[in-house]
Amino acid sequence: MKNLMDKYPRVLDLLPKAKKRLPHFASEYLFSGTGYDLAIKNNTEILKNIFLTPKYVQGVVEPKLKVNLFGDIYDAPFGVAPVGLTGLIWPRAEKYLAKMSVKNNIPFALSTVACASIEDTAKHLDGRGWFQLYPPDDKSIRNDLLKRAKSSNYKVLVVTADIPASSRRERLRLAGVSVPPKNNLRTFYHAAIRPSWSFQTLTNGLPKFGTMDQYMDGNWHGTKKVKAGFAGSQMKRFLDWDYLKEVKDIWKGPVVLKGVMHSDDAVKASRIIDCIYLSNHGGRQLDLAPSPIQILPEVRKSLKKDFPIIIDSGFYSGQDMCKAIMLGANFVMTGRPFFIGIAALGEIGAQHVHDIIKDEIQNVMEQVCCKDIKSLPKEKLSINNNYYLKDLN
Numbered sequence: 001m002k003n004l005m006d007k008y009p010r011v012l013d014l015l016p017k018a019k020k021r022l023p024h025f026a027s028e029y030l031f032s033g034t035g036y037d038l039a040i041k042n043n044t045e046i047l048k049n050i051f052l053t054p055k056y057v058q059g060v061v062e063p064k065l066k067v068n069l070f071g072d073i074y075d076a077p078f079g080v081a082p083v084g085l086t087g088l089i090w091p092r093a094e095k096y097l098a099k100m101s102v103k104n105n106i107p108f109a110l111s112t113v114a115c116a117s118i119e120d121t122a123k124h125l126d127g128r129g130w131f132q133l134y135p136p137d138d139k140s141i142r143n144d145l146l147k148r149a150k151s152s153n154y155k156v157l158v159v160t161a162d163i164p165a166s167s168r169r170e171r172l173r174l175a176g177v178s179v180p181p182k183n184n185l186r187t188f189y190h191a192a193i194r195p196s197w198s199f200q201t202l203t204n205g206l207p208k209f210g211t212m213d214q215y216m217d218g219n220w221h222g223t224k225k226v227k228a229g230f231a232g233s234q235m236k237r238f239l240d241w242d243y244l245k246e247v248k249d250i251w252k253g254p255v256v257l258k259g260v261m262h263s264d265d266a267v268k269a270s271r272i273i274d275c276i277y278l279s280n281h282g283g284r285q286l287d288l289a290p291s292p293i294q295i296l297p298e299v300r301k302s303l304k305k306d307f308p309i310i311i312d313s314g315f316y317s318g319q320d321m322c323k324a325i326m327l328g329a330n331f332v333m334t335g336r337p338f339f340i341g342i343a344a345l346g347e348i349g350a351q352h353v354h355d356i357i358k359d360e361i362q363n364v365m366e367q368v369c370c371k372d373i374k375s376l377p378k379e380k381l382s383i384n385n386n387y388y389l390k391d392l393n
Ligand SMILES: Cc1cc2nc3c(=O)[nH]c(=O)nc-3n(C[C@H](O)[C@H](O)[C@H](O)COP(=O)(O)O)c2cc1C
Pocket: 029, 030, 031, 043, 081, 082, 083, 084, 085, 111, 112, 113, 114, 132, 160, 258, 279, 280, 281, 282, 283, 284, 312, 313, 314, 315, 333, 334, 335, 336, 337
């Protein structure tokens, strides 16, 4: 029998199987962008136009992939981006991803609106988790979330900035996706023709917001009821620098600002927090947004040389990730690829996606004779691309 790597040597080789096992509404939830899907398509298209020029004759090359972020050493320069309503995609996904991240010493960021709670997921994280905060308007809820994450030993806080409006999610409307999911004939039909998903969902229970649910029942310290449509209601739509400073003071640990897309914001944020996370939310928020990789060189130039930059949106392979690191990112996160793996293969799918990406990075580095991931940007490579990387000299 073929081993997994021979059967699925690239993340996208898992896609047909994932699509076959996901109900239509779950698949649309995972794979849709917003508007006309321009940003999501551009995210992957733009990466195809970046090439690396190898230098050879470097003697023995045993590439080092380890990266130091906030004083912690990770075994590879990539991690799992925060994804909400995870259980709609695949039940227990947070548990699978948390375990995989600890086993392989890479970060996993738990979303505020994931289905498993801060506390339940922490049981699998060995004190190494990252927590993503959709900043609540109600500061008492915010402070409680931070307290819960801290006392559950999460290390790094990721504050998401890019939801000044909830996106229109046209494809989700068409697919009839709602939060919570509707119990109607259409949903039942789509679930019924995907038996693995339905079986897992029946044994795990319907998706819920594990962390946020307690604030939604109207009983939490007498606060008013939080609507399930979180992005448009309770979450802080208009984040400001003072709020961010307060979060940094309360957290007393590394804070990352996610969703930064402009070098002005990057420079301002770098005076308050510890790391910039370039992202267009995987093309799910502003359909007009460029790919973060298009603004990466400019942002890199505008920040101090050693100020860390994380990037995501459209990175489906180790090759893609090498390109981001080459252009000045310190670390790459990825969202959909891990869920493609889980949807296709269950728990081992998370591990397999990790193995594919790590293997690809290692191979690129060997191919270009690069001994250490840290030297990828400056020493070994150049770029063949002439239409958008004007800032790269
Ligand atoms: C289904 C789905 C749900 C997401 N939920 C969140 C979330 O709760 N919080 C957040 O900060 N980002 C969220 N994101 C954005 C991801 O963190 C990440 O920025 C994006 O997936 C990167 O693009 P990629 O999927 O092409 O790797 C979500 C993305 C997807 C696909």
